Amino acid sequence: MGNEGYLPLFETRRAKGTVLYRVFAASIFAGICLIWVYRLSHIPKAGEDGRYGWIGLLGAEIWFGFYWLLTQASRWNRVYRYTFKDRLSQRYENELPGVDVFVCTADPTIEPPMMVINTVLSVMAYDYPPEKLSVYLSDDGGSELTYYALLEAAEFAKHWIPYCKRYKVEPRSPAAYFVTVSADAIDDDQAKDFWVTKKSYKEMENQIQNAVKLGRISEEVRSKCKGFSQWDPNSSRRDHDTILQILIDGRNPNSRDVEGCVLPTLVYLAREKRPQHHHKFKAGAMNALIRVSSNISNGQVILNVDCDMYSNNSIAIRDVLCFFMDEEEGQEVAFVQFPQNFENITKNDLYSNSLRVIYEVEFHGLDGYGGTLYVGSGCFHRRETLCGRKFIKGSKIDMKWEFSGQREESRIHELEENSRSLASCTFEENTQWGKEMGLKYGCPVEDVITGLSIQCRGWKSVYCNPSRKAFLGVAPTTLTQTLVQHKRWTEGNFQILLSKYSPAWYAHGKISFGLQLGYCCYCFWCSNSLATLFYSIVPSLYLLKGISLFPQVWSPWLIPFAYVIVSKYTRSFVEFLGCGGTILGWWNDQRIWLYKRTSSYLFAFIDTILNSLGYSDTAFVITSKVDDEDVSERYKKEVMEFGDSSPMFTVLATLAILNLYCFLGFLNKAISGEGIAEAYEKMPLQILLCGVLVLLNLPLYQALYLRKDKGKMPSSVAFKSMAFAVSACICFQYLY
Ligand SMILES: O=c1ccn([C@@H]2O[C@H](COP(=O)(O)OP(=O)(O)O[C@H]3O[C@H](CO)[C@@H](O)[C@H](O)[C@H]3O)[C@@H](O)[C@H]2O)c(=O)[nH]1
Numbered sequence: 140m141g142n143e144g145y146l147p148l149f150e151t152r153r154a155k156g157t158v159l160y161r162v163f164a165a166s167i168f169a170g171i172c173l174i175w176v177y178r179l180s181h182i183p184k185a186g187e188d189g190r191y192g193w194i195g196l197l198g199a200e201i202w203f204g205f206y207w208l209l210t211q212a213s214r215w216n217r218v219y220r221y222t223f224k225d226r227l228s229q230r231y232e233n234e235l236p237g238v239d240v241f242v243c244t245a246d247p248t249i250e251p252p253m254m255v256i257n258t259v260l261s262v263m264a265y266d267y268p269p270e271k272l273s274v275y276l277s278d279d280g281g282s283e284l285t286y287y288a289l290l291e292a293a294e295f296a297k298h299w300i301p302y303c304k305r306y307k308v309e310p311r312s313p314a315a316y317f318v319t320v321s322a323d324a325i326d327d328d329q330a331k332d333f334w335v336t337k338k339s340y341k342e343m344e345n346q347i348q349n350a351v352k353l354g355r356i357s358e359e360v361r362s363k364c365k366g367f368s369q370w371d372p373n374s375s376r377r378d379h380d381t382i383l384q385i386l387i388d389g390r391n392p393n394s395r396d397v398e399g400c401v402l403p404t405l406v407y408l409a410r411e412k413r414p415q416h417h418h419k420f421k422a423g424a425m426n427a428l429i430r431v432s433s434n435i436s437n438g439q440v441i442l443n444v445d446c447d448m449y450s451n452n453s454i455a456i457r458d459v460l461c462f463f464m465d466e467e468e469g470q471e472v473a474f475v476q477f478p479q480n481f482e483n484i485t486k487n488d489l490y491s492n493s494l495r496v497i498y499e500v501e502f503h504g505l506d507g508y509g510g511t512l513y514v515g516s517g518c519f520h521r522r523e524t525l526c527g528r529k530f531i532k533g534s535k536i537d538m539k540w541e542f543s544g545q546r547e548e549s550r551i552h553e554l555e556e557n558s559r560s561l562a563s564c565t566f567e568e569n570t571q572w573g574k575e576m577g578l579k580y581g582c583p584v585e586d587v588i589t590g591l592s593i594q595c596r597g598w599k600s601v602y603c604n605p606s607r608k609a610f611l612g613v614a615p616t617t618l619t620q621t622l623v624q625h626k627r628w629t630e631g632n633f634q635i636l637l638s639k640y641s642p643a644w645y646a647h648g649k650i651s652f653g654l655q656l657g658y659c660c661y662c663f664w665c666s667n668s669l670a671t672l673f674y675s676i677v678p679s680l681y682l683l684k685g686i687s688l689f690p691q692v693w694s695p696w697l698i699p700f701a702y703v704i705v706s707k708y709t710r711s712f713v714e715f716l717g718c719g720g721t722i723l724g725w726w727n728d729q730r731i732w733l734y735k736r737t738s739s740y741l742f743a744f745i746d747t748i749l750n751s752l753g754y755s756d757t758a759f760v761i762t763s764k765v766d767d768e769d770v771s772e773r774y775k776k777e778v779m780e781f782g783d784s785s786p787m788f789t790v791l792a793t794l795a796i797l798n799l800y801c802f803l804g805f806l807n808k809a810i811s812g813e814g815i816a817e818a819y820e821k822m823p824l825q826i827l828l829c830g831v832l833v834l835l836n837l838p839l840y841q842a843l844y845l846r847k848d849k850g851k852m853p854s855s856v857a858f859k860s861m862a863f864a865v866s867a868c869i870c871f872q873y874l875y
């Protein structure tokens with residue numbers, strides 16, 4: 140428009156102190172270069188001690204230096220976004236677009252129906268015109284229990300939504316609301332409604348929990364609702380017809396809440412599943428939802444949330460529309476991603492699952508280069524760009540909502556019937572779905588690759604991180620779950636690097652160079668495993684043998700090492716605290732950093748290679764959102780959980796024991812031989828490295844040797860890893 144006096148709907152501000160940061164980063168890079176020079180110029184000659192170790196370290200340090208450069212892309216140019224929601228209301232309140240919310244669930248045992256409907260209720264209660272809001276629940280578990288819970292939720296919504304709107308409550312997930320808000324803090328005029336609403340919530344909860352305990356739907360309930368007839372006795376989770384029901388039709392004049400206001404549309408969908416057709420995990424579910432919703436509500440904006448990520452901020456949609464509807468810059472924005480925050484993080488974030496630095500620093504950095512990653516839950520898309528539309532400068536996507544009339548109850552059945560085929564197994568055959576349209580198939584991080592392809596078509600994205608968190612989810616609460624989740628992400632990211640859409644080459648020239656580096660930073664996660672493994676094994680073995688691989692105390696070459704180590708860790712420490720972490724949290728983060736690189740990333744690396752050779756299939760292991768009581772007790776006390784015989788633990792324990800053996804062996808030799816001080820002068824950094832590895836592993840030694848509870852390391856893992864570690868040390872000591 141370029142009109143005068145134009146007031147934008149959002150504003151972008153650069154982070155302060157970038158110049159200072161850049162100077163600091165340049166100085167670290169100078170240190171890294173000196174380390175490379177040192178390594179290259181001091182390679183031991185053939186036949187001298189430590190030649191192979193040295194060359195290996197050279198490789199590792201070149202890798203780390205290169206990777207460090209990649210990570211700079213996400214710090215170089217950080218930006219923050221601020222929206223003007225009042226201007227949005229002033230200009231567009233009557234023309235706001237339709238918004239379709241997709242909630243995904245896949246398994247009623249690890250994603251309990253109560254959790255699912257709380258998420259559904261939280262998004263139904265968005266501060267948004269209800270006739271423009273539609274909520275779709277995709278149930279890949281095809282579960283009668285989830286369906287039943289949704290039926291109950293549709294009833295409860297008639298009380299819950301008016302309650303939320305009248306008293307402007309936050310958060311709007313009833314479960315979260317009733318635990319965070321105490322009755323004493325409620326005004327007298329609200330108190331009565333509070334108790335009535337709470338009571339009806341509890342009643343609903345009871346009904347649903349009883350059904351869950353029973354494991355099936357009682358005949359009495361079944362006979363009350365004809366929807367259950369869609370489950371025939373022969374159908375199973377992996378083999379059933381499309382189940383689709385419009386529980387509330389927002390366009391039906393009769394669907395009203397207790398105060399007579401219109402309700403948002405609510406739809407249950409379990410797409411068709413057949414054993415002979417691959418269902419493509421979450422991407423498949425999302426694509427079915429895109430089609431089905433286009434027939435029912437066809438909102439121009441699509442929000443996806445996982446079933447555990449309830450809306451914690453009822454005005455988040457308005458934040459998003461400030462980006463989409465801004466007259467000058469809005470037309471190039473394809474999606475708006477919110478950070479994923481979690482409500483079950485403990486004080487010191489034992490498993491480092493809050494991903495603090497990624498969401499508080501790195502994504503702001505990527506945003507400065509034209510867009511953040513699409514990371515699934517908490518992302519708003521324009522329907523058209525998600526369906527494959529290319530960006531053309533000057534062409535506009537109209538967001539205005541057009542009211543298409545009311546719909547009588549009799550027509551709902553017809554609508555359900557003709558929507559059903561859109562979710563069938565065969566619908567996508569010979570179409571572009573999963574390729575150019577919708578979410579892409581074949582990658583366990585369907586979101587990241589889809590977002591990248593959208594950006595490669597010329598679109599930008601926005602990272603929106605307001606101070607009131609827009610979504611809160613459930614993070615893994617055991618070490619295994621954490622490592623498995625990271626393995627899936629790492630594997631997916633690595634596949635993207637090797638795919639047609641590789642940010643390393645395909646994206647070149649299509650997205651900005653900074654963003655390209657930013658993507659590479661995540662896509663190269665798994666390549667870190669080899670360098671990290673080398674660094675955490677070989678220097679320790681050489682320490683045991685008394686061979687130095689780093690500069691000695693009085694050598695000037697120690698200075699670049701010391702500078703890089705101190706400045707890099709100081710930055711990381713300050714950054715971590717700045718993102719709201721604790722000191723112990725930072726220490727835990729270092730441990731998980733090590734564990735991820737030496738197990739998740741390693742397994743992801745191996746699997747991706749096997750996969751590309753055709754030996755294995757990619758899977759999507761769903762993260763469990765429930766725990767046994769004693770597991771969650773330990774989680775709350777921040778005691779690490781090792782009670783699982785995962786092969787990842789064997790690797791971790793082997794490394795931990797190896798380092799302990801080397802460290803103790805070295806101490807023993809030094810004390811009885813040349814003395815600690817002399818050994819320290821000769822090998823300061825190796826002692827430091829091995830010592831830190833031992834310190835980081837303290838909880839693991841405890842789990843191996845001291846703990847008695849169920850979270851201790853299983854004896855089979857302990858036995859195997861002892862045998863591996865000790866034999867490796869002995870072989871190295873005597874044979875090499
Ligand atoms: O066949 C499937 C498998 C999973 N899901 C759903 O996908 C979501 C994500 O699964 P979860 O096990 O919770 O994975 P997370 O690692 O926690 O999820 C992150 O990573 C995923 C990609 O790996 C993204 O899709 C998610 O949005 C993002 O939050 C859940 O709602 C599931 O119900 C399906 O709908 N169908």
Ligand SMILES: [Mn+2]
Pocket residue numbers: 445447612613762
């Ligand atoms: Mn999840």
